[in-house]
Amino acid sequence: MRRSTNRVNLDYKILIVDDEPGIIDSLSVVLKRSGYQFVGLTDPLEAIEKVREEKYDLLILDYLMYPIHGDKVVERIREFNNELYILLLTGHKDLAPPLETIKALEIQGYCEKGDRFDQLLLLVESGIKSISQMRTIKKFQEGLNKILQSVPKIYQLQPIDNILEDILAEILPLVNSKNAFILIDDITRISSGNNSIFKGIGKYKKKVADFMEMLDPELMEFIGSARINKKVVKLDKKVIIPLINEYLQDIGIIFVEGDDLEDGLKLLELYSNQASSSINNAFLHSLVNIKNDELNKTYDQLRETYMDTIEALRMVVDAKDIYTRGHSDRVAYFAVKIGEAFDFSKEELELLRISGIFHDVGKIGTSDDILFKSQKLNEKEYEEIKKHPLKGARILSAVSMFKEVVPIVKCHHERIDGKGYPEGLTKDEIPFLARIISVADAFDAMISDRRYRSRLKFEEARNQLIQGSGTQFDVEVVEKFIHQLSDFEQMAKEVASTFE
Numbered sequence: 105m106r107r108s109t110n111r112v113n114l115d116y117k118i119l120i121v122d123d124e125p126g127i128i129d130s131l132s133v134v135l136k137r138s139g140y141q142f143v144g145l146t147d148p149l150e151a152i153e154k155v156r157e158e159k160y161d162l163l164i165l166d167y168l169m170y171p172i173h174g175d176k177v178v179e180r181i182r183e184f185n186n187e188l189y190i191l192l193l194t195g196h197k198d199l200a201p202p203l204e205t206i207k208a209l210e211i212q213g214y215c216e217k218g219d220r221f222d223q224l225l226l227l228v229e230s231g232i233k234s235i236s237q238m239r240t241i242k243k244f245q246e247g248l249n250k251i252l253q254s255v256p257k258i259y260q261l262q263p264i265d266n267i268l269e270d271i272l273a274e275i276l277p278l279v280n281s282k283n284a285f286i287l288i289d290d291i292t293r294i295s296s297g298n299n300s301i302f303k304g305i306g307k308y309k310k311k312v313a314d315f316m317e318m319l320d321p322e323l324m325e326f327i328g329s330a331r332i333n334k335k336v337v338k339l340d341k342k343v344i345i346p347l348i349n350e351y352l353q354d355i356g357i358i359f360v361e362g363d364d365l366e367d368g369l370k371l372l373e374l375y376s377n378q379a380s381s382s383i384n385n386a387f388l389h390s391l392v393n394i395k396n397d398e399l400n401k402t403y404d405q406l407r408e409t410y411m412d413t414i415e416a417l418r419m420v421v422d423a424k425d426i427y428t429r430g431h432s433d434r435v436a437y438f439a440v441k442i443g444e445a446f447d448f449s450k451e452e453l454e455l456l457r458i459s460g461i462f463h464d465v466g467k468i469g470t471s472d473d474i475l476f477k478s479q480k481l482n483e484k485e486y487e488e489i490k491k492h493p494l495k496g497a498r499i500l501s502a503v504s505m506f507k508e509v510v511p512i513v514k515c516h517h518e519r520i521d522g523k524g525y526p527e528g529l530t531k532d533e534i535p536f537l538a539r540i541i542s543v544a545d546a547f548d549a550m551i552s553d554r555r556y557r558s559r560l561k562f563e564e565a566r567n568q569l570i571q572g573s574g575t576q577f578d579v580e581v582v583e584k585f586i587h588q589l590s591d592f593e594q595m596a597k598e599v600a601s602t603f604e
């Protein structure tokens with residue numbers, strides 16, 4: 105018991121300052137017997153410098169000294185050090201400084217010099233206790249600060265491995281440890297059977313297989329017990345802290361090895377709570393990502409299947425009428441050219457391309473007799489033809505991924521002057537992309553052979569666009585397209601195969 109007190113006392117450094125060497129000698133005997141570590145000085149000025157240069161925990165100071173009194177020594181020390189615990193020694197009670205001075209200088213205690221220094225020894229012991237408590241409080245404060253600083257880091261979205269590494273790195277300084285590991289359930293892999301994640305630091309920085317070899321059955325049992333009872337298990341120089349999530353489910357453990365775990369244990373528990381929620385969060389994010397990936401895969405497959413289906417439908421439309429074969433591809437091509445002139449984004453250009461390809465998909469619902477009729481259509485037949493934008497919109501509405509294409513397909517025969525179909529919309533009521541498809545569609549129709557007429561010359565088609573600008577077509581769209589048409593030869597080459 106005595107030895108243990110002495111060992112603890114050695115952790116504290118005492119400075120004795122008295123201009124009478126005899127007092128220092130007597131005090132040394134008493135302090136040495138109690139196992140304290142101390143230094144004695146007779147010069148008060150030297151003492152001030154000593155405190156400035158070295159770390160002392162407690163100062164025993166004579167009051168009446170030459171060249172300066174004890175209270176002046178304290179005054180100077182307090183200018184740079186507020187933590188030093190100071191006990192003032194007085195030769196006689198009447199010679200002690202006034203109480204106000206003692207309070208103002210934060211002198212923690214004073215006593216008269218006695219033959220046996222019993223009273224002083226008691227004051228030193230209680231001083232050391234206070235210092236020890238202050239040290240614990242300070243350590244706790246520092247630990248809490250560290251936790252507060254590190255918590256945002258472990259909440260950042262990052263792979264679970266990095267989070268575990270961060271947690272381990274933050275834990276060690278809290279308890280002055282070098283060796284620790286985390287063992288948690290991987291809830292994202294439970295179905296595959298591979299459901300444990302291990303991360304170690306210090307001597308536990310190992311691969312899972314090597315780590316498993318290190319684990320003895322006894323320790324496994326303690327880990328199990330910490331998890332089942334959701335309680336900290338303290339072993340000799342080791343501690344196992346269960347990780348419990350917000351739903352009070354255990355998700356794993358943190359194991360820490362160290363010589364002095366007791367002091368930091370509360371901090372460790374506090375930090376583990378934060379660690380549990382950040383691990384849980386990371387898992388939830390992974391689960392969401394996994395589900396998202398699965399959904400995206402399914403969505404891509406759906407899209408592919410649907411594109412295949414629509415492509416097949418389009419081929420049927422094209423196949424129905426050799427005169428319109430290739431028309432959809434060319435409309436898509438011209439529309440994209442116009443979109444480029446407007447500096448459209450990649451996404452908008454793709455939307456234009458798909459709208460161009462599918463703009464006439466509704467013709468699949470128009471009877472062959474009307475589609476293939478070589479004479480001029482009568483009013484009833486024309487009304488039937490005019491239904492194709494709505495039919496196309498309905499076909500594409502079946503799948504949500506084409507929801508942006510639907511209004512474009514539906515409005516590709518609307519006119520700026522309101523004389524178009526199916527709804528007779530005017531100007532800005534017509535989606536801008538539909539106005540583009542309308543110009544591309546009309547232009548391609550003009551330069552293609554039809555059953556009832558031959559293709560127009562390029563110049564004639566160009567003039568018809570200009571004539572229709574502001575009535576049938578959007579002025580700005582025509583303007584941009586005419587500008588693009590200056591490269592018509594190049595464009596014609598690019599789509600040459602579809603013109604054949």
Ligand SMILES: [Fe+2]
Pocket residue numbers: 463464492516517545
């Ligand atoms: Fe059409």
